[in-house]
Amino acid sequence: MKIAVASGKGGTGKTLVSTNLFNVVQKSGIAVELIDCDAEEPNDQPFIGGRLDDEEMVTQNIPSIDKAKCTFCGKCQEYCNYNAIIILPKLQHIQVIEDLCHDCGACSYACRVGAITEKTKTIGTITRYELDNGCALIESQIEIGVYSSVPLINQAIKSSQENQLAILDAPPGTSCPFIATVSAADFVILVTEPTPFGMNDLKLSVDTLIHLDKPFGVIINRAGLGDNRVYDYLKENNIPLLSEIPFDRKIAKTYSEGQLISDTMPEYDDHFHQLFTTIKNQLQND
Missing domain, CATH: 3.30.70.20 (Alpha-Beta Plaits)
Structure with missing residues (x-):
């Protein structure tokens, strides 16, 4: 099973959700990999750690014309x-x-x-970090100046173990890197916030996932910050509200220090366990 964590805009809390979901799943003894597909700015590794296991250079063939x-x-x-x-x-x-x-x-x-031959161009790296329990973090990182991260994202997802749970931390937005990530997923978690910007970009993400025929649900991060328009939108369109994470200074402080709230705040260990159970049940019902 592959679960993608995505959003229509940056800064909504994708990394918060994906790293803590990975953390509680791997602590429960389930074999799981976290794949950081935000190749332009990967940032899962400082939260997860792990020992460097492998680093693969990803290349692309470019035509050369005589x-x-x-x-x-x-x-x-x-x-x-x-x-x-x-x-x-x-x-x-x-x-x-x-x-x-x-x-x-x-x-x-x-x-x-x-007249056409091919030359090789390095477009990025895929780095694998192993944890002591056999779980792993796979990080994609694009080379500076490379236009598209899609080939790198596809290779990172392909490099994950078969028949194993994978959590895909998607790039922000709804362009090609987003689509490359969510297309590989069995279920998509959309992370949004109750603000006008969050509402606008949530609609774009929802429209894209409906077009791709992907099952999904929504997490509202920083709940209590804005208004109720996001809640009304979810209700009107029968979109599952998977969970809420409150607008909390303690959460922000923990995150800014590179720590996981599921480790430092016991209630969030239960919170993300319940989130995982909800997703499993929804997939089984579908």
């Missing part, structure tokens, strides 16, 4: 669905926009004169 062999026929540009090739036949100019390349190989297939 202008001496190229006939400037335009077939490679025609086959590229990502607009990663610019060609100006009259000027005898052709160029690959590496940031837009998705390593699909279509251009190499299209070229009939052998």
